[in-house]
Amino acid sequence: MTDGTPVTKNLEENEVWFRSRCEGCSDIKLQPMRLGKDGSVSALAIYVENTVPNLILEESVLGRMFIDMAGKDPKEVYQAVEANSLGLSEAQPLQTREEGMNAMLAGNLLLLVEGYDKGLKIGSKGYPARSVDNTDTEKVLRGSNEGFTESVKTNTALIRKRIRSTDMKVEELTAGVRSNTRLVLVYMKELVYPEVLEQIRRGIDQFVIDGVLDSGIIEQLTEEDWVSPFPQFQTTERPDLAAMEVLDGRVVLLCDNSPVALLLPSVFQDFMNVTEDRYNRFEIASFERVIRYAAMIFSFLLSGTYLAVIGFHTMILPTNLILSFAESRQGVPFPSLLEVLFMELAFELIREAGIRMPGALSGTIGIVGGLIIGDAAVSANLVSPMAVVIVALSALSSFAIPNEECTSAFRLIKYGFILLGGLLGMYGIVLGLYLLLGHLARLTSFKIPYLMPFIGKDIAGYQDERDLLVRAPMRKMRYRPIYTRRSQRVRLREK
Amino acid sequence: MFAENNRISWSQMHCQCLLAALGMGLIWGIPEFTGREGAVGILIGGILLVLWSGILRRQMTVFRDPIRYLGKVPAWLIAGIWESYLVLTGGWLVGKVGHLAGEYLVSGVPETLLSLIFVLAALGGSHHVQARGRLAQISWGVAAWLGGILLLLAAVQNSPSLEMVWGDQHLETTGFDWKRSVKSIGKYVAYGSGIGLMTWLTVQVRDSKEKRKKEGLAPAIGQLSLWFLTGAVLLTVNFGTDATTMNTCPILEVMAGVELPGGFLRRVDLIFLSILLFSLVFLLGSIFFYSSYVADRIHISIGRLPSAILCFLLGTTAQEQWNWSRQYPKMLSRVYLPVCLMMTVCAAWARRKSYGKR
Numbered sequence: 001m002t003d004g005t006p007v008t009k010n011l012e013e014n015e016v017w018f019r020s021r022c023e024g025c026s027d028i029k030l031q032p033m034r035l036g037k038d039g040s041v042s043a044l045a046i047y048v049e050n051t052v053p054n055l056i057l058e059e060s061v062l063g064r065m066f067i068d069m070a071g072k073d074p075k076e077v078y079q080a081v082e083a084n085s086l087g088l089s090e091a092q093p094l095q096t097r098e099e100g101m102n103a104m105l106a107g108n109l110l111l112l113v114e115g116y117d118k119g120l121k122i123g124s125k126g127y128p129a130r131s132v133d134n135t136d137t138e139k140v141l142r143g144s145n146e147g148f149t150e151s152v153k154t155n156t157a158l159i160r161k162r163i164r165s166t167d168m169k170v171e172e173l174t175a176g177v178r179s180n181t182r183l184v185l186v187y188m189k190e191l192v193y194p195e196v197l198e199q200i201r202r203g204i205d206q207f208v209i210d211g212v213l214d215s216g217i218i219e220q221l222t223e224e225d226w227v228s229p230f231p232q233f234q235t236t237e238r239p240d241l242a243a244m245e246v247l248d249g250r251v252v253l254l255c256d257n258s259p260v261a262l263l264l265p266s267v268f269q270d271f272m273n274v275t276e277d278r279y280n281r282f283e284i285a286s287f288e289r290v291i292r293y294a295a296m297i298f299s300f301l302l303s304g305t306y307l308a309v310i311g312f313h314t315m316i317l318p319t320n321l322i323l324s325f326a327e328s329r330q331g332v333p334f335p336s337l338l339e340v341l342f343m344e345l346a347f348e349l350i351r352e353a354g355i356r357m358p359g360a361l362s363g364t365i366g367i368v369g370g371l372i373i374g375d376a377a378v379s380a381n382l383v384s385p386m387a388v389v390i391v392a393l394s395a396l397s398s399f400a401i402p403n404e405e406c407t408s409a410f411r412l413i414k415y416g417f418i419l420l421g422g423l424l425g426m427y428g429i430v431l432g433l434y435l436l437l438g439h440l441a442r443l444t445s446f447k448i449p450y451l452m453p454f455i456g457k458d459i460a461g462y463q464d465e466r467d468l469l470v471r472a473p474m475r476k477m478r479y480r481p482i483y484t485r486r487s488q489r490v491r492l493r494e495k
Numbered sequence: 496m497f498a499e500n501n502r503i504s505w506s507q508m509h510c511q512c513l514l515a516a517l518g519m520g521l522i523w524g525i526p527e528f529t530g531r532e533g534a535v536g537i538l539i540g541g542i543l544l545v546l547w548s549g550i551l552r553r554q555m556t557v558f559r560d561p562i563r564y565l566g567k568v569p570a571w572l573i574a575g576i577w578e579s580y581l582v583l584t585g586g587w588l589v590g591k592v593g594h595l596a597g598e599y600l601v602s603g604v605p606e607t608l609l610s611l612i613f614v615l616a617a618l619g620g621s622h623h624v625q626a627r628g629r630l631a632q633i634s635w636g637v638a639a640w641l642g643g644i645l646l647l648l649a650a651v652q653n654s655p656s657l658e659m660v661w662g663d664q665h666l667e668t669t670g671f672d673w674k675r676s677v678k679s680i681g682k683y684v685a686y687g688s689g690i691g692l693m694t695w696l697t698v699q700v701r702d703s704k705e706k707r708k709k710e711g712l713a714p715a716i717g718q719l720s721l722w723f724l725t726g727a728v729l730l731t732v733n734f735g736t737d738a739t740t741m742n743t744c745p746i747l748e749v750m751a752g753v754e755l756p757g758g759f760l761r762r763v764d765l766i767f768l769s770i771l772l773f774s775l776v777f778l779l780g781s782i783f784f785y786s787s788y789v790a791d792r793i794h795i796s797i798g799r800l801p802s803a804i805l806c807f808l809l810g811t812t813a814q815e816q817w818n819w820s821r822q823y824p825k826m827l828s829r830v831y832l833p834v835c836l837m838m839t840v841c842a843a844w845a846r847r848k849s850y851g852k853r
Contacts, residue, residue: 312601316765318758426765427600427609430772431616438620438780441630449625455632457506 004096011042011114017097018046018112028104035069035113036077042114046100051107052124065122078116093118102180129154130259135237137404140276144240152184152256158239159186163246175204175218179211182256183218186242191249191484196446200251200264215255215262225443229412231405232445234266241275249484265446265483269453269468271406272296277471286470293469295400299407300414302394303340304421304429306386310336312425324386331381337422339383343391344418346377348411351395452482463489502701507628509715510635515781516689516719517638518774522744523591524686525726527824528679530736532672533727536679541720543680544687547839548712551694554842557849558694562793564845573838574793577692578786580831582802584689585782586809587823589614592775593810599747599768607811614807617779622799624699627784634773642770645763646725649753653732685828687716691835694842695789782806 007014015030022028027049035041069077094100094110100119104110107126110119132154135147148155156170171185183204187197203222212218215235223232236242237259242252245263253262263270272292277285314322332339350369374392377383394414401407413436420428443450449459456462463479466472480491528536561570593610601609621627693712730745733752750764760766786802814820 313765316760316762318761424604424612425601426769427596427612427772430769431612431776434616434773434776434780435619437634438626438630441633442621442623442626449629451629451633455507455629 004098006096007094007100007112007117007119009115009117011044011112014097014112014119015044018044018101021101022046033066035066036072036074037070041069041074041077044112046104046110046112047124048104048107048127051127052109074115078113091123092121094121105180106182126151126153132158138236138238138241138274138402140274142279143275144238146239147237148239148242148254148259148261150257150259152182152254155239155254155259155261156184156186159243159246159252162240162243163188168246173201173204175209176212177208177210179213181212183212184254186246186252186254188246188249191247191480191488192251193249193483193485196265196483197251199446200253212255213257215253215258215260218253218255219262224445228439228443229409230268230440230443230450231271231403231409232266232443232450234263234270234403235260235405236263237261238275244275244278248480249488265448267445267448267452267482268440268450271403272401273467274402277467278474282471282473289469289471292400292402295397296410298397299394299401300410300417301429302397303344303390303414304417304419304432305426306390306421307336307340307418308421308425308429311422325384328384328386332384333381334383336387337418339387340391340418340422341415343377343383343387344394344415347391347395448482456482502699503625503628505700505710507632508696508700509712509718510631511628511777511781512712512715513719514631514635514638514774515778516774517642517722518771519588519778520686520719520723521726521746522595522771522775525723525730526745527682528723528727529731529734530675532676533679533731533736534724535676536683537720537724537727540680540683540687541716543684544690544716545713547684548690548693548716550839550843551690552697552711554694554839554846555697557842557845558792559698560792564849565841569841570793573841574789576831576834576838577695577789578802580689580692581782581786581789582805582809583823583826585779585786585802585806586813587820588775588779588782589806589810590814590820591810592772592779595744596772599744599764600772610807610811613776613779614803617776617783618799618803620776620780622784622787624784624788627781631777634777638770638773642767645750645753645767645770646722646729648755648763649729649749650725652753653729653749681832682824682828685832686824688827688832688835690716691838692785692789695792696785779806 005017015032019030022030029045029047029049031045031047033043033045035043069080072080092103094103095118097119100110100112100121103119103121107124109122109124111122112119129151130149132146132149134145138147146158148158160168160170165188167188167190169185169187169189171187173183173185175181175183185197185200200222204218207221209217209221219231219233219235220226225232234245242261242263246252250266251264253264255262272289277289280288309316310325314325317325329336334342347369374388378385378388398407398411398414401410417429417432420432424431440450449455452459453462453465453468457464459482462482465479465481466477467481471477475492478492479489525533527533557564561573564570565573589610592613593606596609596613597604597606621630690712726746729749733749734745747764747768750767751762753763754761755763783799783802783806787797787799790797809819
C-alpha cells in the first residue's frame with residue numbers, strides 16, 4: 001500500500017473507505033461508538049477480532065478510556081484524544097488511512113473520531129501467540145532453556161532482557177507485499193560494521209515477494225550463494241545465543257511469526273559452536289568441541305571410506321578384521337555399495353517418519369527402526385552387521401552437529417562420498433574432499449571467508465579470539481571475532 | 496572491509512607453493528636426488544632458488560603490466576613460453592596420475608578414465624585467487640602434519656639402516672662424486688624453475704603491514720627442500736642410489752613398510768598417497784588457474800578450459816602415441832631453465848629501463 005489517503009475529519013468518509021477494503025473480512029470489526037457527554041461525538045473502532053480486549057470492560061485500559069470520555073464535552077474529547085491524556089502506551093496518531101489499515105492489521109486498535117483528522121493507533125495485546133517455552137531443537141545441559149516465540153515483540157524483549165543497554169538498537173523493517181511481515185534487526189551500533197548493516201537492508205529490499213511467512217524465506221532470498229547446500233546464515237531459537245552474538249558484533253534478524261532468528265554474518269565455525277562452549281570450563285568445552293568436529297568428519301566420510309577400504313584397499317586392515325568383514329558379508333546378495341545405500345536411505349526414512357509422527361507414537365519409531373530395519377534385515381541376510389554399525393555411527397555423528405541446516409548439508413554430501421568411495425576407492429574420496437574444501441573456501445558471508453577463523457590470521461586487523469578448535473580460558477579470550485569493528489575488538493581487560 | 500581486494504597474503508602464497516610442489520616432488524622428483532650428492536644438490540639448489548626468487552621478487556612491477564613494460568610482442572612471447580610450460584607440466588602430471596591411480600588405488604578402471612576424472616576434479620576446484628589461497632592455507636596444515644608424522648615414523652623405523660648407509664664405512668668405499676653433485680644442483684634448480692611464474696603471481700599478493708622487509712618465497716623453498724631432503728634420505732637408506740631406476744614410486748614402497756604403533760593399520764602408504772594425491776590435484780588446479788591468469792595479464796581471456804583440454808590430450812592420447820613424458824625432465828633442464836633465466840635478465844633490463852625513463 002503506497003498511496004497515502006489522508007484521514008479526514010469526516011468520519012463517514014473514513015468509514016466508507018475502511019468498509020470497502022474490509023469487505024468479506026468477517027474477522028475485522030468496525031464498531032461504531034459514541035463518546036462524550038450525551039454521546040455527541042461519533043467514533044469508530046476498527047480491530048481484528050481477538051487482538052483487542054473487550055472494549056467495555058472497566059478494568060481494560062480501553063474500557064477506562066471510553067468511560068472517562070463518556071462524561072466529557074466534545075471539545076474535551078478531542079483534546080483528550082489528541083493529547084493522549086490517559087497516557088496510553090503505544091497510542092500514536094496516524095496521518096493516512098493506509099497507515100491506519102497497516103496498524104490495525106498488525107494487531108492494534110484503530111480509533112477514528114468525528115472531527116479529528118488523524119487516526120489513533122492504540123496498542124493492544126496483539127495476535128494470539130505461544131508463550132515462552134523451551135527450545136526443542138537446541139538442547140544444552142547448561143544455560144537458559146528459554147526459546148523464541150512467534151511474536152517478534154516478545155523475541156525482541158527476550159534479547160533486551162539480556163542486553164540492558166541503549167547501544168543495542170532495534171530497527172524495524174517490513175517485507176512481503178501482502179503479508180507486511182515485520183522484520184527486526186537487532187545489533188550493537190558501536191560494534192557492527194555499517195557496511196554489513198547496509199548490505200542486509202539491501203538484501204531484504206532487493207526482492208518483491210507477496211508473503212514472508214518465516215525467516216527461512218528471507219534466508220534463501222538474501223544469501224549470496226544460493227546453490228550451495230551449506231547455510232550462510234546461522235539460525236537459532238535461543239535468545240541467549242542471539243544476545244551473545246549481538247555482543248560479538250553480529251546482527252540478529254527476527255521475523256514476525258517465526259521462532260527462528262537469523263544471525264548474520266555467519267561462518268563455518270558458528271555452526272559447530274554451542275552456547276555451552278562459553279558457559280563451561282575451557283577443558284570441557286574444548287574436549288566437546290573436538291568430539292563435535294570429529295563427529296562432523298565421520299558424518300560424511302565414514303560410510304564412503306568404509307566402502308573404499310573394503311572394496312579397493314583391504315590390505316590396509318589387519319588380517320583378523322578383513323576376515324571378520326568377509327564373514328559378516330557371507331550370504332548377503334547385494335554389493336557393499338547397494339547395501340550401504342539401502343541402510344542410509346532406510347535411516348532417512350526413519351528420520352523423516354520420526355519428525356512427522358505424532359508425539360505419542362514417536363517412541364514407536366525407535367522400536368520399528370531398531371528391530372525391523374536393523375535386526376531383522378541382518379537376520380534375513382539383506383545387509384551385513386558391519387554395514388548397520390557404520391551407518392548407525394554415521395547417523396549418530398550427524399546428530400552431534402549442533403546446527404540442523406549444517407547437518408542436512410553433510411547428510412546430502414555423504415551420498416556423494418558413498419558413491420565416490422564405492423566406485424573409485426580412496427581416489428574418489430580424495431578428489432571429493434578437494435572439491436568440498438574448494439567449495440567451502442569459495443564461500444563468503446558478507447565478504448567474510450566462510451572458513452574463518454581457520455584462515456583468519458591473514459585478514460588485516462584480525463586478532464586471534466582463541467576460540468577455535470580448542471577454547472582458551474575465559475580470562476584469555478580478550479578479543480571479539482572478525483565481525484566486530486576493528487576499533488572495538490577488545491572484549492575483556494582487567495581493571 | 497574484509498578480504499575484498501582480490502589479493503592473498505604471503506602466508507597463503509607459501510601454502511600454495513608447498514601444497515602444489517609436495518606431491519610431485521616426493522613421488523617423482525626425489526628418486527633423482529638420492530645419496531650424498533643428491534642431498535648436496537637439494538641443499539645448494541635450494542639456496543640458488545631462494546636467491547633467484549629474491550631477484551624475481553624485485554621484478555614484480557614489470558609483470559603488473561607486462562605489455563606496458565616489455566612491449567606487446569615480448570610480453571606475448573614470454574606469456575606463451577609460460578603457457579607452454581604450464582600445459583606441458585599439466586599434461587605430464589595427468590598422464591602420471593592416471594598411471595599412478597591405476598596401479599596403486601583403483602584397479603579395473605581404464606587409466607584414461609582416471610585421468611579424465613582427475614582433470615574434472617581439478618577443474619571443479621576454486622577458480623578465484625582468494626579461494627585458492629584459503630584452500631591451500633587450510634589444507635596445507637593438515638597435509639603437513641599428517642605427512643610429516645608419517646615421514647618421521649618412516650625415518651625412525653629406518654634409523655638403524657641410516658647409520659649403516661651414512662656411516663664412515665660407506666664414505667671410505669665410495670667417495671664423493673662432485674660431478675654428480677653439480678648435476679643434481681642443476682637438476683634441482685631446473686625442476687624448481689616454475690618459481691619464474693612468481694613474478695606474474697606476486698602482483699596478487701599483499702605485503703604484511705607489520706613486517707618491515709618485503710617477503711618472498713624463501714620460507715616456502717626452504718621448507719620444501721627440507722621435505723625433499725628427508726624423502727631423499729629415506730630412499731637412499733632403502734634403495735641406495737638406484738631409486739631412479741625403479742618403475743614404481745619408491746617413496747610409496749618405503750611407506751608401505753612403515754607400521755603404526757599398535758598395529759592398528761597394516762599399511763600407511765595409502766594414507767600417505769592420499770595426502771600426495773590431494774597435493775597433485777591442487778597442483779593441476781593451480782596450473783589451470785594460472786594458465787588463465789597469465790593470459791589475462793596480456794589481455795587475453797581464455798578461461799581454464801583450453802588448458803584443461805590440452806593437458807588431458809597431452810597426458811593421454813599424445814602420451815600413448817609418442818611417449819613424450821620421458822623427455823619432460825630433459826625439457827625442463829635444457830629448454831625451460833635457460834629460457835627462464837633469460838626472461839629474468841630481460842625483465843631486470845626492462846625494469847631498469849623504466850626507472851631510467853623516470
